[in-house]
Amino acid sequence: MNLSSCDLNAVPTATDLDPPWLRPRSAYVHIPFCAHKCGYCDFASLAGADHLSERYLDALEREMRMTLVEPRPVDTIFIGGGTPTRLDAPALGRLATMVRHWLPMNPGGEWTIEANPGTLDAEKADVMAEAGVNRVSLGAQSFQPRLLAALERNHAPEEVGKAVEIVRSRFPRWSLDLIFGVPGSTLDDWRADLEATLDLAPSHLSCYGLVYEKGTNLWKQREKGDVQEVCEETERLMYEHVMDRLEASGLMLYEISNYARPGHESRHNLVYWANDAYYGLGLGAAQYLDGLRTVNTREMSAYLKRIEAGESAIGPNERLEPEERAHETAMLMLRRTVVGLDRDDFRTRTGFDLDALIGPAITRFVGEGLLEDNGRRIRLTREGRFLADRVLCEVV
Ligand code: SF4
Numbered sequence: 001m002n003l004s005s006c007d008l009n010a011v012p013t014a015t016d017l018d019p020p021w022l023r024p025r026s027a028y029v030h031i032p033f034c035a036h037k038c039g040y041c042d043f044a045s046l047a048g049a050d051h052l053s054e055r056y057l058d059a060l061e062r063e064m065r066m067t068l069v070e071p072r073p074v075d076t077i078f079i080g081g082g083t084p085t086r087l088d089a090p091a092l093g094r095l096a097t098m099v100r101h102w103l104p105m106n107p108g109g110e111w112t113i114e115a116n117p118g119t120l121d122a123e124k125a126d127v128m129a130e131a132g133v134n135r136v137s138l139g140a141q142s143f144q145p146r147l148l149a150a151l152e153r154n155h156a157p158e159e160v161g162k163a164v165e166i167v168r169s170r171f172p173r174w175s176l177d178l179i180f181g182v183p184g185s186t187l188d189d190w191r192a193d194l195e196a197t198l199d200l201a202p203s204h205l206s207c208y209g210l211v212y213e214k215g216t217n218l219w220k221q222r223e224k225g226d227v228q229e230v231c232e233e234t235e236r237l238m239y240e241h242v243m244d245r246l247e248a249s250g251l252m253l254y255e256i257s258n259y260a261r262p263g264h265e266s267r268h269n270l271v272y273w274a275n276d277a278y279y280g281l282g283l284g285a286a287q288y289l290d291g292l293r294t295v296n297t298r299e300m301s302a303y304l305k306r307i308e309a310g311e312s313a314i315g316p317n318e319r320l321e322p323e324e325r326a327h328e329t330a331m332l333m334l335r336r337t338v339v340g341l342d343r344d345d346f347r348t349r350t351g352f353d354l355d356a357l358i359g360p361a362i363t364r365f366v367g368e369g370l371l372e373d374n375g376r377r378i379r380l381t382r383e384g385r386f387l388a389d390r391v392l393c394e395v396v
Contacts (some may be wrong), residue, residue, distance in 0.1 A: 001223070003219075003241045003324070010232070010283050011359035013050055017275055019349070020271070020274075020276040020277060021274070021276045021277055021349050022290070024072070024073050024277040024278050024288075024289060025073075025075040025106075025276070025278075026077070026078075026268055026271040026276065026278040027074050027078070027178035027278060027279040027281065027285075027390065028073060028077075028080060028268075028278060028279070028280045028282075028285055028286070029060070029077065029079045029080075029095075029099060029281050029282055029285070030044060030079075030080060030081060030082060030280075030281065030282030030283050030284060030285040030296075031056075031079060031080070031081045031084040032045050032046050032056070032081060032082040032097070032282070032284070033049060033052075033056075033081070033082055033083060033087065033088060034046065034047050034081065034082055034116075035047065035054060035086060035118070035119060035154055035325065036152070036351070037058070037152070037153030037217075038153055039150070039216060039218040039221070040150045040152075040211070040212070040213065040217075040218045041213075041216060041296070042213035042215070042216055043081070043082065043185060043265065043284070044082070044285075045081060045082045046082070046285025046300060049070040049138065049300065051088065052304070053087055053364040054091070055304060056300075056304070056330075057095060057098070057178060058093060058308075059072060059303065059307040059308060060180060060282055060333060061098045062099060062308070063282070063312075064103075064281055065102070065282050065309075066310070066312070068102050068103070068258075068279065068375065071101060071103070071104050072103060073104050073105070073229075073268075074103050074104075074109065075105075075106050075108075075109045075110070075278075076109060076111070077110075077111045077112070077268070078112045078113075078114075078191065078268040079099070079111075079112065079113040079133075080137075081096070082113055083114070083115070083116045083119050084113050084114055084115065085113070085114075085115040085116060085120045085124055086116075088124075089123045089242070090125050092127045092128060093295055095129045095132070096128065096131030096133070097125065097131070098129075099111075100131060100132065102314040104153055105132060107211070108234070110135055110173075110268060111132055111133045111134050112133070112134075112137055113128055113133050113135075113136055113137070114137045114139065115136050115137070115138050116139045116155060116162065116163075116313060117139070117140065117155040117156075117160045117286075118154065118155040118159045119160070120138075120167070122161045125167065125170050125171075126170070128171075129171060129239045134171060134172055135247070136167045136171050136173075136174040136176060136217055137174070137175045137176075137177065137206075137266075138160070138177065139153075139177045140178055141179045142178065142179065142198065143157040143160065143192070143193050143197070143388075144156075144157065144185075144193065147184070147185055149180045149293060150182050150184055150185075150227070151179065151217075152217060152218075157196075158174075161200065164176075164200050164202075171206065172356045173203060173205075173264055174202065174203070174204070175202060175204035175205060175266065176202045176204075176205055176206075177205075177207075177208070178193060178197060178206070178207045179205045179207075179210050180209055180235070180238040180242065181209045181210040181234075181235045181238060182210055182241070183221075183222075183227040183228055183229065183230065184227070186234070187237050188393075189381050190242070191241060191245075194241070194242060194245050194246070197244075198249055202251075203251075204258070204259065204261070204264045204265070204266065205259045205260075206257055206259075207246075207257055207258075207259065208257050209257075210230075218234070225268055230250075232243050236386055240386075242259075246259045253339065253395040254336065254340075255269070255335050255337060255338075256335050256337065256380070256385060256388050272332065273332045273335050273336050274329075274332070274349075275288075275325070275329040275349070277289055277356070280294070280295075280296070281296075282296065283296060283298060283300060283303045283313075284296055284298040285296070286388075289347040291319060291320055291325060292316040292317060292318070292319045292364060293314050293319075293320065294314045294315075294316070295317070296314055296315060297313050297315040298315070315370050322350070322351065322352075323352065323357070325350065326351075326352040326357055327347075327352035327358070327395065328354055328396055329346065329350050330346065330354065330357070330358060330395050330396070331395045331396035333345075333346065333382060334371075334378070334379070334392055334393070334395060335387075335388070336379075338377060338379075339377070339381030340377045341378045341379070342353075342376060343355075343376060344376070344379065351369065358395055361394050361395060366378075367395075369383050370383055370387055370390075370391050371386070372383055
């Protein structure tokens with residue numbers, strides 16, 4: 001597959017000797033440090049643990065040596081968190097050096113780093129740009145103080161604009177993350193957030209509906225009745241508005257929650273949605289190699305001790321049977337709202353005939369107006385996007 005192609009109508013073909021669903025050409029690297037724990041956050045992230053950053057980078061380097069054995073050229077790298085830009089500039093430089101050694105980028109590759117407003121400055125951005133990072137994903141979430149407070153974010157709205165100015169002049173591609181359905185928010189709030197976002201002229205946006213993950217502060221507040229979820233109808237209107245408003249601005253919905261100008265899609269995330277293999281390194285990192293899905297421990301002390309003892313940090317793992325993997329592939333590919341699920345590509349990648357596998361479900365959802373089928377590829381309809389959870393759940 002030629003990952004450098006961002007023509008979303010061109011379905012990747014499986015003609016390479018080393019197809020990417022068998023040999024990883026992408027890597028995720030996790031940096032767990034954060035200034036503060038946000039109320040909705042269920043990621044492997046830690047506040048108040050900055051004193052461990054040097055030891056963590058030592059362990060990460062050792063894990064790279066143990067897992068990769070030798071430098072592995074890749075097409076995409078995603079350094080996520082946590083907040084990678086919580087590291088200071090020298091530590092970011094060290095991280096970049098080890099990533100460049102163990103995961104050298106193929107020509108034309110995409111190297112993304114996540115950053116949070118308030119943790120990014122010109123010095124850190126220079127270090128990353130000089131190392132070869134060419135894409136930044138900024139966590140904005142909202143531009144309204146009371147909604148940022150409800151999410152327990154600790155940046156001010158004006159810091160988003162400052163971060164964008166730092167990023168815009170140094171990186172060819174960048175993205176903003178937004179959250180809708182924040183408790184206490186209205187459709188007008190969401191409209192205002194989108195307008196503030198569009199004023200910054202991003203070429204990529206990720207817009208997720210808020211999820212109350214079990215155990216998070218926000219989940220506990222909802223359980224106690226201290227906050228109320230935005231009603232389903234309002235959330236539907238919010239999703240409808242974001243699709244229409246962004247499309248009118250030239251940002252195309254290419255995955256259920258992701259919008260981009262043509263050529264600015266996240267190539268790294270396209271790897272996940274094609275169910276291709278990828279390396280995962282660091283605390284809580286997920287990896288998909290040779291059909292085996294693994295997740296590293298989310299406990300920092302266990303991660304450090306195990307890696308320092310020369311042991312694997314892998315926790316839960318699951319080897320999917322070919323048929324399970326095929327179902328999962330269909331489910332992930334259906335998330336792609338433009339490319340969708342291509343019958344020939346699916347057969348090449350999984351060895352299964354799509355119609356023999358999930359034909360009755362396709363027929364039913366086409367009948368209900370949730371899927372469209374042109375004989376070659378199947379995609380969610382506009383109505384199907386609202387009910388994507390139901391459709392994808394049934395497919396998998
Ligand atoms: S900044 Fe991101 S990773 Fe860190 S606590 Fe907040 S949501 Fe979680």
